[in-house]
Amino acid sequence: MSGAAPAGGNTVKERADLALNNDFLRKAVRFTTERLRTGKEKAAEDHGNWDEWRERGRQIRLHTIAHLDYYLNLFANNARANGVHVHFAETAAEAVRISLDIAKHVEARSVVKSKSMVTEELHLNTALESIGVEAIETDLGEYIIQLAGETPSHIIIPAIHKNRYQIAELLSVDAGETLAPDTQILAGFVRRKLREKFLEADIGMTGCNFAIAETGSMVLFENEGNARMVTTVPKTQITLMGMERIIPSFADLEVMATLLPRSATGQKLTVYMSGISGPRRSADADGPEEMHIIIVDNGRSLQLGDPEFQELLNCIRCGACLNACPVYRHIGGHAYGGTYSGPIGAVLTPALKKNVAEWDDIANASSLCGACYEACPVKIPLHEMLVYLRRRKLEAGRGDKLEALGMKGFAKVMRSSKRFKAVLKLGQLGQKLVVRDGGISLKVGPLKGWNTYRVAPSLAGQSFREKWPTMEQEIRNGLKEMDPALKSRMEAIVRDRENGGGGKGGHGHHG
Amino acid sequence: MKVSLFITCLSDALFPPVGEAMVRLLARYGVTLEFPAVQTCCGQPAFNSGYWNEARETASTILAAFEDCDFVISPSGSCTSMIHHYPKLFENDPVMLGKAIKLQQKSYEFTQFLVQVLGVTDVGAKFPHKVTYHPSCHGSRLLGVKEEPLLLMEQVKGMELVPLPFANDCCGFGGTFAVKMSDISGAMVTEKTDHVLETEAEVLVGLDMACLMNIAGNLRYRNKPVRVMHLAELLYEGVKGA
Numbered sequence: 001m002s003g004a005a006p007a008g009g010n011t012v013k014e015r016a017d018l019a020l021n022n023d024f025l026r027k028a029v030r031f032t033t034e035r036l037r038t039g040k041e042k043a044a045e046d047h048g049n050w051d052e053w054r055e056r057g058r059q060i061r062l063h064t065i066a067h068l069d070y071y072l073n074l075f076a077n078n079a080r081a082n083g084v085h086v087h088f089a090e091t092a093a094e095a096v097r098i099s100l101d102i103a104k105h106v107e108a109r110s111v112v113k114s115k116s117m118v119t120e121e122l123h124l125n126t127a128l129e130s131i132g133v134e135a136i137e138t139d140l141g142e143y144i145i146q147l148a149g150e151t152p153s154h155i156i157i158p159a160i161h162k163n164r165y166q167i168a169e170l171l172s173v174d175a176g177e178t179l180a181p182d183t184q185i186l187a188g189f190v191r192r193k194l195r196e197k198f199l200e201a202d203i204g205m206t207g208c209n210f211a212i213a214e215t216g217s218m219v220l221f222e223n224e225g226n227a228r229m230v231t232t233v234p235k236t237q238i239t240l241m242g243m244e245r246i247i248p249s250f251a252d253l254e255v256m257a258t259l260l261p262r263s264a265t266g267q268k269l270t271v272y273m274s275g276i277s278g279p280r281r282s283a284d285a286d287g288p289e290e291m292h293i294i295i296v297d298n299g300r301s302l303q304l305g306d307p308e309f310q311e312l313l314n315c316i317r318c319g320a321c322l323n324a325c326p327v328y329r330h331i332g333g334h335a336y337g338g339t340y341s342g343p344i345g346a347v348l349t350p351a352l353k354k355n356v357a358e359w360d361d362i363a364n365a366s367s368l369c370g371a372c373y374e375a376c377p378v379k380i381p382l383h384e385m386l387v388y389l390r391r392r393k394l395e396a397g398r399g400d401k402l403e404a405l406g407m408k409g410f411a412k413v414m415r416s417s418k419r420f421k422a423v424l425k426l427g428q429l430g431q432k433l434v435v436r437d438g439g440i441s442l443k444v445g446p447l448k449g450w451n452t453y454r455v456a457p458s459l460a461g462q463s464f465r466e467k468w469p470t471m472e473q474e475i476r477n478g479l480k481e482m483d484p485a486l487k488s489r490m491e492a493i494v495r496d497r498e499n500g501g502g503g504k505g506g507h508g509h510h511g
Numbered sequence: 512m513k514v515s516l517f518i519t520c521l522s523d524a525l526f527p528p529v530g531e532a533m534v535r536l537l538a539r540y541g542v543t544l545e546f547p548a549v550q551t552c553c554g555q556p557a558f559n560s561g562y563w564n565e566a567r568e569t570a571s572t573i574l575a576a577f578e579d580c581d582f583v584i585s586p587s588g589s590c591t592s593m594i595h596h597y598p599k600l601f602e603n604d605p606v607m608l609g610k611a612i613k614l615q616q617k618s619y620e621f622t623q624f625l626v627q628v629l630g631v632t633d634v635g636a637k638f639p640h641k642v643t644y645h646p647s648c649h650g651s652r653l654l655g656v657k658e659e660p661l662l663l664m665e666q667v668k669g670m671e672l673v674p675l676p677f678a679n680d681c682c683g684f685g686g687t688f689a690v691k692m693s694d695i696s697g698a699m700v701t702e703k704t705d706h707v708l709e710t711e712a713e714v715l716v717g718l719d720m721a722c723l724m725n726i727a728g729n730l731r732y733r734n735k736p737v738r739v740m741h742l743a744e745l746l747y748e749g750v751k752g753a
Contacts, residue, residue, distance in 0.1 A: 016695050326681045330698045365692055367685025367699070368559055369648035390561030399561070407557050411565035414520070414551040415572060424524055439731060449693025453700060454728030457525050464518050464527035468546050471531060475538045482512075482541025486629060490512050493628060494581050497616050 039266020061314035078216025082278030108202035114227035115139035116207025138226040153333030204230035208241035237288035259377035263318040299352030321372035343372035363389035517585035520552035532747035550576035588650020622659035636749025639669035643712035647719035
């Protein structure tokens with residue numbers, strides 16, 4: 001089920017066009033991302049020192065990833081000392097094999113799962129079913145997606161692309177009776193149904209939001225209580241975690257617990273935050289008898305030591321970049337064609353695969369507006385990484401030949417102002433054939449895409465550089481003396497800059 | 512004190528009145544702009560598409576044009592933020608890297624220069640119209656130009672500034688994105704102009720001609736008579752009329 005191919009289309013463009021023609025999807029995605037985005041903005045504002053905490057979060061992640069080998073060892077040793085079986089899986093196939101071996105070993109017939117993107121990445125549900133083990137998603141959104149035979153289209157809201165009428169239809173089939181499209185009724189049905197599943201399950205399977213190196217604990221954030229059930233009822237627990245989920249200490253968790261829920265949904269705190277440090281001890285009322293943690297690499301370590309992409313591992317999977325992204329807003333998650341969608345998915349999918357051939361044009365599906373970077377609680381410069389991806393695709397010799405020619409021509413013209421001026425002149429003359437009322441509506445060549453939604457402007461009759469000599473003369477003739485105070489103000493700025501102050505202006509996030 | 516104008520290829524070729532408004536507005540403060548004619552394009556179209564060799568060739572004209580001035584000002588936050596990418600672009604060329612860092616430190620977007628350098632917020636303009644403002648992404652997010660245009664607009668006499676819903680959302684331009692992913696870009700710009708029309712403003716003002724060209728093009732396609740202006744044009748027109 002989770003292995004199902006993304007809905008239609010071989011390229012981002014084709015899949016995006018499907019989404020753009022799906023009004024239900026666009027309305028549903030717009031409605032929820034807007035709610036989440038507004039919630040996040042309000043939560044950040046209420047917090048008061050949001051940017052300082054983002055920077056702190058970033059530093060914690062940078063530090064951990066820079067010393068990932070150390071913290072992973074520390075975590076594994078501590079978890080083992082707590083009685084956890086810790087496994088390392090280099091590839092997706094290996095992670096699947098380890099999971100299936102455990103399932104066979106405990107003779108499992110059914111697995112209840114709490115939400116985990118890493119298991120989506122591994123297509124674990126399909127694998128479990130292939131050996132006759134029923135895998136049931138217990139997060140409401142995941143349950144809906146599983147019923148629909150789809151993949152999640154959002155990191156934290158898997159069924160974001162469906163409205164409640166579509167959900168009521170799906171659940172009505174499951175229930176064998178018509179359920180009203182009322183959230184209470186629908187959630188109530190799923191709750192009753194899942195209760196039985198929790199009780200019969202042999203294995204509880206979870207992802208991991210944060211793994212605490214100093215204690216060997218894994219921490220889960222959730223809102224529905226299903227992860228609590230998954231980790232307390234079945235006899236065996238399997239946790240799958242990306243190798244980068246580590247943070248050093250519980251003190252660091254305080255920062256993450258502040259950043260993650262606020263960024264994800266605008267909540268000040270997640271409803272349930274569970275820290276699990278091992279299997280059930282004799283004095284515990286509940287908990288699994290056997291606990292496994294599978295630490296998955298699957299392309300993550302390829303980012304280590306890559307100055308342009310290492311920061312990708314800082315991601316805490318909050319989904320804020322999806323909610324802020326104006327492209328995601330219009331095309332939803334399935335158009336991205338991978339497990340992870342939105343800006344983070346556009347970068348993560350090709351980066352994890354390190355396979356240029358499969359990079360498709362996913363990195364082109366961005367206007368590079370930087371909303372993702374601004375929303376990111378750990379300040380990952382996704383908008384820059386998208387450009388690096390585009391460049392690497394060309395470096396690997398997989399660029400578009402026609403575009404490459406165009407860019408060569410562009411550079412040839414633009415590296416000389418004389419040539420630029422000549423081309424402008426040519427354009428001014430040539431455009432006379434196509435300009436109507438100062439605009440161009442012709443839908444040919446590169447103008448086709450543009451003019452399907454716009455009227456293109458015409459070149460000015462006289463460019464700025466042609467007008468300049470006259471303009472300059474007029475200004476010099478009528479120039480007024482600069483105010484001495486203003487002059488000394490400007491001189492001070494230049495002096496400050498030369499003394500290493502850098503100057504006040506011109507300093508943004510890149511500065 | 513040498514202040515040079517980085518006109519940007521787009522305003523040079525398509526929107527010369529924007530440059531003219533800047534030049535004439537600044538002349539009122541005794542600032543004579545220089546226009547080094549060797550400048551062409553900042554190289555952003557090539558850079559963003561991954562063609563960094565071509566971007567370097569083009570960017571070299573900008574580095575050469577502004578090597579010996581004290582301030583560089585531009586009517587585009589996006590092209591100014593491209594200059595902020597130059598140190599990365601030339602990271603393996605020590606000579607060019609040094610020039611790139613110097614250029615970055617002295618480059619200002621138009622409103623940054625007015626407010627931060629000249630300390631001006633009231634240019635003495637009068638503009639009795641209903642106006643809405645689109646903050647362009649690169650200027651506001653990457654350069655951090657957020658307050659400057661608002662400070663300038665607050666002082667314009669007679670102007671009613673109405674907030675643009677979802678103002679911070681990208682207009683869908685994104686350079687080659689608008690051509691390569693034309694349907695996504697089209698959906699984005701259509702949503703943007705929907706919001707512009709909701710405000711019932713007579714004028715849409717902004718700081719980046721690329722975004723404004725995109726929005727204006729869609730407004731015209733939809734036959735909506737909203738006037739689209741760069742803030743420099745609005746301020747200069749307001750000063751002339753005052």
